[in-house]
Amino acid sequence: MQRRSLLKVLAAGGSLGSSLLPASLLAQDGEGTQALSVDELPALEGELTLYLGRGEGGLYENVLEAIQQRNPDFELNIRRGPTASLANAIVAEAGAGLRRADLFWAVDTGAIGLISNEGLARDLPDDLVNQLQDTFRYQNFAPVTGRIRTLPYNTERLTAERIPTDVMAIPDSGLSIGWAPAYASFQSFVTAMRLLEGEQATGEWLQKMGRVAKSYAGELGVVMAVERGEVDMGFANHYYTLRLKSGKPDATVDLAFTNNDAGCLVNASAIVALSEGELPINFIRYLLTREVQSFLATEAYEIPLVNGVAPPQGLPDLSTVSPPDVNLTRLADLRPTLDLMRDVGVL
Amino acid sequence: MTRWPISYPLAAVIALITAAPIAVLVGLVENPSEFFDSRNLDLLVNTLLLMFLTVCGAIIIGVPLAIITAYVRLPFAKLWLVLLAAPLAMPSYLGAFTFYAAFGPGGEIDNLLGISTLSASGLPGATLVMILYTYPFVLLTTRASLLSQDASLINAARTLGLSLPMSLFRIALPRALRGITAGALLSALYTLSDFGTPAFMGLDTFTRVIYVEYNAFGLDQAAMLSLQLLVIVGLVLFLESTIGVTLERPGRSLTLWPQRWQIPVLLAAVAPVILLAIFLPLGIFTLWLLREGSGGFELEYAWNSTYASLLAAAVAVVLALPVAYASIAGRFGRLMDRITYLGFGVPGIVMGTALVYVGLQLPFMYQTLGLLIIAYVLRFLSLAVGSVRSTAEKLDASLNKAARVLGASPAEVFWRVTVPLTLRGMIAGAALVFLEVMRELPATLLLAPTGFETLATYLWRVYEAGYFGRAAIPGLLLVLMSALGLALMLFGERRAEFNVMEDKKS
Numbered sequence: 001m002q003r004r005s006l007l008k009v010l011a012a013g014g015s016l017g018s019s020l021l022p023a024s025l026l027a028q029d030g031e032g033t034q035a036l037s038v039d040e041l042p043a044l045e046g047e048l049t050l051y052l053g054r055g056e057g058g059l060y061e062n063v064l065e066a067i068q069q070r071n072p073d074f075e076l077n078i079r080r081g082p083t084a085s086l087a088n089a090i091v092a093e094a095g096a097g098l099r100r101a102d103l104f105w106a107v108d109t110g111a112i113g114l115i116s117n118e119g120l121a122r123d124l125p126d127d128l129v130n131q132l133q134d135t136f137r138y139q140n141f142a143p144v145t146g147r148i149r150t151l152p153y154n155t156e157r158l159t160a161e162r163i164p165t166d167v168m169a170i171p172d173s174g175l176s177i178g179w180a181p182a183y184a185s186f187q188s189f190v191t192a193m194r195l196l197e198g199e200q201a202t203g204e205w206l207q208k209m210g211r212v213a214k215s216y217a218g219e220l221g222v223v224m225a226v227e228r229g230e231v232d233m234g235f236a237n238h239y240y241t242l243r244l245k246s247g248k249p250d251a252t253v254d255l256a257f258t259n260n261d262a263g264c265l266v267n268a269s270a271i272v273a274l275s276e277g278e279l280p281i282n283f284i285r286y287l288l289t290r291e292v293q294s295f296l297a298t299e300a301y302e303i304p305l306v307n308g309v310a311p312p313q314g315l316p317d318l319s320t321v322s323p324p325d326v327n328l329t330r331l332a333d334l335r336p337t338l339d340l341m342r343d344v345g346v347l
Numbered sequence: 348m349t350r351w352p353i354s355y356p357l358a359a360v361i362a363l364i365t366a367a368p369i370a371v372l373v374g375l376v377e378n379p380s381e382f383f384d385s386r387n388l389d390l391l392v393n394t395l396l397l398m399f400l401t402v403c404g405a406i407i408i409g410v411p412l413a414i415i416t417a418y419v420r421l422p423f424a425k426l427w428l429v430l431l432a433a434p435l436a437m438p439s440y441l442g443a444f445t446f447y448a449a450f451g452p453g454g455e456i457d458n459l460l461g462i463s464t465l466s467a468s469g470l471p472g473a474t475l476v477m478i479l480y481t482y483p484f485v486l487l488t489t490r491a492s493l494l495s496q497d498a499s500l501i502n503a504a505r506t507l508g509l510s511l512p513m514s515l516f517r518i519a520l521p522r523a524l525r526g527i528t529a530g531a532l533l534s535a536l537y538t539l540s541d542f543g544t545p546a547f548m549g550l551d552t553f554t555r556v557i558y559v560e561y562n563a564f565g566l567d568q569a570a571m572l573s574l575q576l577l578v579i580v581g582l583v584l585f586l587e588s589t590i591g592v593t594l595e596r597p598g599r600s601l602t603l604w605p606q607r608w609q610i611p612v613l614l615a616a617v618a619p620v621i622l623l624a625i626f627l628p629l630g631i632f633t634l635w636l637l638r639e640g641s642g643g644f645e646l647e648y649a650w651n652s653t654y655a656s657l658l659a660a661a662v663a664v665v666l667a668l669p670v671a672y673a674s675i676a677g678r679f680g681r682l683m684d685r686i687t688y689l690g691f692g693v694p695g696i697v698m699g700t701a702l703v704y705v706g707l708q709l710p711f712m713y714q715t716l717g718l719l720i721i722a723y724v725l726r727f728l729s730l731a732v733g734s735v736r737s738t739a740e741k742l743d744a745s746l747n748k749a750a751r752v753l754g755a756s757p758a759e760v761f762w763r764v765t766v767p768l769t770l771r772g773m774i775a776g777a778a779l780v781f782l783e784v785m786r787e788l789p790a791t792l793l794l795a796p797t798g799f800e801t802l803a804t805y806l807w808r809v810y811e812a813g814y815f816g817r818a819a820i821p822g823l824l825l826v827l828m829s830a831l832g833l834a835l836m837l838f839g840e841r842r843a844e845f846n847v848m849e850d851k852k853s
Binding site: 049059061077078079080081082083084085086087088089092095100110111113182187216217218220221224227228229230240248332335338 | 447448451452453454546547549555558559560561562563564565566635638639643696699700703704707708710713714789792793797798804808811812813816
């Protein structure tokens with residue numbers, strides 16, 4: 001779907017609905033319910049303030065703008081900032097008895113953990129929660145879109161077959177590797193590894209990696225370094241590679257995946273309701289509609305998490321990669337991960 | 348005389364308010380058990396090296412440029428000055444990022460021109476970028492200092508046979524030492540607190556540990572580490588305060604008329620700095636703009652940036668005056684002066700959160716433009732204090748006394764003698780605050796009225812999302828608006844010329 005058309009669809013109401021999706025995807029999935037169309041949602045009336053962890057360069061913006069255009073009696077105020085800063089601000093505001101945000105949309109579930117530990121996150125109704133795929137159902141926050149851990153590799157230097165499908169075997173693969181240990185998504189991945197493989201195996205893995213890997217500031221840097229051939233492969237969230245390729249179609253980088261381990265963890269951006277009432281909840285419903293989810297998938301390369309919307313082009317179906325089943329709230333437990341990474345000297 | 352100067356109580360109040368965010372940090376530290384991690388010592392070496400090299404570089408580039416822009420009559424002199432100061436408005440993380448993207452094998456310069464360059468990374472890369480984005484501190488404070496010097500000493504030296512370069516070196520520069528160190532101090536503190544540049548260049552510094560903690564929701568740890576960083580800040584502040592002052596009589600400043608052939612040589616010497624600091628990042632962004640296309644930008648952001656920065660600059664200069672005068676008056680004032688600097692050495696993201704706590708003390712103003720301006724002033728007051736002080740402290744008090752003897756009231760002396768003579772310092776201070784606010788990010792994100800976007804916040808948004816092409820237009824506007832704001836302020840310098848010169852025709 002093009003940007004314009006999302007605006008048009010959401011603004012006009014219209015009868016786009018199911019014609020967007022192949023019929024096979026609309027099948028019922030277990031106890032879950034299918035994603036709704038915007039046409040089935042109540043109109044939003046009133047005013048909300050959203051704290052948005054990071055801006056996504058206009059694409060979230062397009063969604064938010066389209067929701068406002070569709071609901072002329074609804075006013076959305078947006079504050080953007082780094083997720084950790086906004087989370088800290090929300091905690092500080094709550095401490096001062098001043099609530100400014102009705103909603104908090106974070107790129108990182110760790111931030112949600114902080115808010116929910118402070119008792120600031122409101123419960124969500126079941127019918128909303130059940131629209132999400134069954135591994136993404138939580139009582140007091142709604143994952144919006146997912147990102148998967150990937151192994152970007154330089155297509156001129158190697159083929160996907162040379163990359164192990166077991167993340168634990170990667171340090172011994174003899175390939176040169178780029179990573180960003182200070183990057184939050186990487187730390188979530190190490191947290192998942194700790195949960196799945198145990199402290200000791202994770203510590204040894206980090207130690208071996210520390211000897212062969214080259215560090216970068218962020219994962220965009222990793223993907224750029226892979227593309228430039230500074231390293232053979234790297235660790236990064238999927239969308240950096242897909243976006244790089246969309247701007248530079250002849251880029252010498254492609255994605256490989258591990259199988260059913262921390263190496264292909266799916267993490268999510270998530271939204272919490274901070275104030276009481278129906279309006280924030282209904283706003284979240286809009287983000288989980290078929291139209292919004294498929295827009296974010298096609299334009300921002302985010303992975304839709306509701307039932308019945310196709311993943312972005314360039315990514316294999318999640319069922320073929322079989323990501324590990326890790327409770328997202330457990331990824332918020334970062335402290336032991338940082339300690340471990342420091343102990344082995346990679347952070 | 349036991350009577351305290353009248354500037355003391357005012358300075359004390361202002362300094363204590365600027366120390367409020369530091370007090371917040373102390374309050375945020377919850378368990379001081381792991382007070383110091385010995386592994387942080389390695390980082391300390393990198394941090395100090397980067398700071399030292401950056402300061403040296405900023406002086407080596409900033410001082411000659413200050414001499415050129417202060418004394419040499421070049422065509423379009425103000426334009427050059429404005430362009431040379433503009434890198435201060437460019438967020439250094441964007442500079443670092445484009446350097447990384449431009450240089451090295453596989454970089455944009457290699458791709459486009461086929462010229463292989465060394466990749467910018469590590470300590471050399473970080474130092475280069477930090478120098479390019481902090482030398483204007485030295486340039487502006489030194490220039491103000493040089494312009495407030497009477498040229499007659501240099502003229503005398505030259506009459507006695509000293510060459511021009513030697514007379515500048517032996518007579519002008521020693522008297523500008525306080526201006527140079529005031530700028531060098533700011534460059535040092537900026538380097539200590541910056542995160543983006545060393546991170547891109549793969550240099551491990553103290554700020555990285557702070558950022559990792561902060562982003563892992565360890566606000567208490569981040570606060571504690573920031574306080575540890577303040578130990579270095581304190582040391583630097585102490586060192587700078589030991590530099591002595593020379594008294595000046597006001598007079599007409601030196602003017603050098605270059606020969607025709609010297610003009611292109613001078614411009615060619617100045618050009619690489621501007622090319623690297625401004626045109627390289629803008630060029631890379633433009634390249635990406637052509638590749639990806641643009642969208643989503645509104646001109647309103649440029650206006651927001653500009654007027655918020657101008658307001659903050661004006662308020663900062665007014666508040667800097669009592670602090671600067673207290674600093675000159677005695678030891679207690681000197682201490683108040685040093686306190687205003689502390690906040691500038693704290694990494695921005697931690698400072699932003701501390702300012703949220705401070706702002707929440709004024710709930711009726713929380714997230715209003717007024718509070719945002721206060722936050723800017725709290726962060727950057729020291730920039731104005733340093734500039735005003737380094738110009739004002741050289742003034743010989745006899746002029747004030749003479750005016751008093753001739754019957755002027757203290758207020759009249761202040762407005763008719765002191766202010767005109769320190770106007771250059773005030774303008775330099777305002778320019779520094781203005782430029783630094785133009786690129787300020789964390790406080791703007793957290794404390795601006797909801798929905799208030801500036802060029803810096805927009806640049807951050809597109810950068811975070813990886814849509815670098817969209818940084819081209821706001822990046823260009825950032826340079827343009829900074830230049831306009833500076834031009835406006837430099838216009839005020841003319842007033843100083845009229846007041847000081849005896850003969851108005853020249």
